[in-house]
Amino acid sequence: MTAITDFTVKAADGSSVALEAYRGQVLLIVNTASKCGFTPQYEGLEALHRDYAARGFEVLAFPCNQFGAQEPGDAAEIANFCSLTYDVTFPVFGKVDVNGAQADPLFDTLKAAAPGLLGSKAIKWNFTKFLVGRDGQVVDRYAPTTKPEDIRKDIEGLL
Known part of the structure; x- marks a missing residue:
């Protein structure tokens, strides 16, 4: 599968950004929104970023x-x-459709690499999270309701 x-x-x-710059890193890729009930997750995402x-x-x-x-x-x-609002220091890219x-x-x-509940491919809401290993392959998908701190153990396992 494509990395x-x-x-x-x-x-x-x-401008264009090659994700090649992140080769060898563990990534958490998130679709975000500023006016969503899950927006406070920016705080938890920033905590993960600073910690790891x-x-x-x-x-x-x-x-x-x-x-x-939103x-x-x-x-x-x-x-x-x-x-x-959240003192975010991790990269926030251009707006996308998911x-x-x-x-x-x-x-x-x-x-495609990490289908959702019951094998559904579509993203259901903001703050769906994808954990990517150092090899550039998707490891897991997390629902918007999954708090960033609840992913901590999975991230640590990949670092």
Whole structure:
């Protein structure tokens, strides 16, 4: 299967970012939104990032407006919100679609590698999380209701 680090994605400023830069790291890839009931998870995601970054762990956030239009802002507004509200220091990329015909190919690959409940591929809501091993392969998928701290043991097992 294609390694996640083989993809190129859009940064918040619209430039291209090769995920090759994250090769050899453990990744937690999350579709996020600023106006969602799960938005306070940014705090837990940041805690994971700060605790494990030095050991080769990175959170990668991808804002998405497909669920209840809960990410209406542009890249500057999203970055400002994340920084000022949750002191986010991990990368927040450009806004993406995670489902449908316009879904980012990265998310198509994540969903295929780690289907959801009962084998469903579609992402059901904001803050769905995908854990990726150092080899660039998807290890697990977590529901939006899974708190970042509940993933800690799985992350530690990969570091």
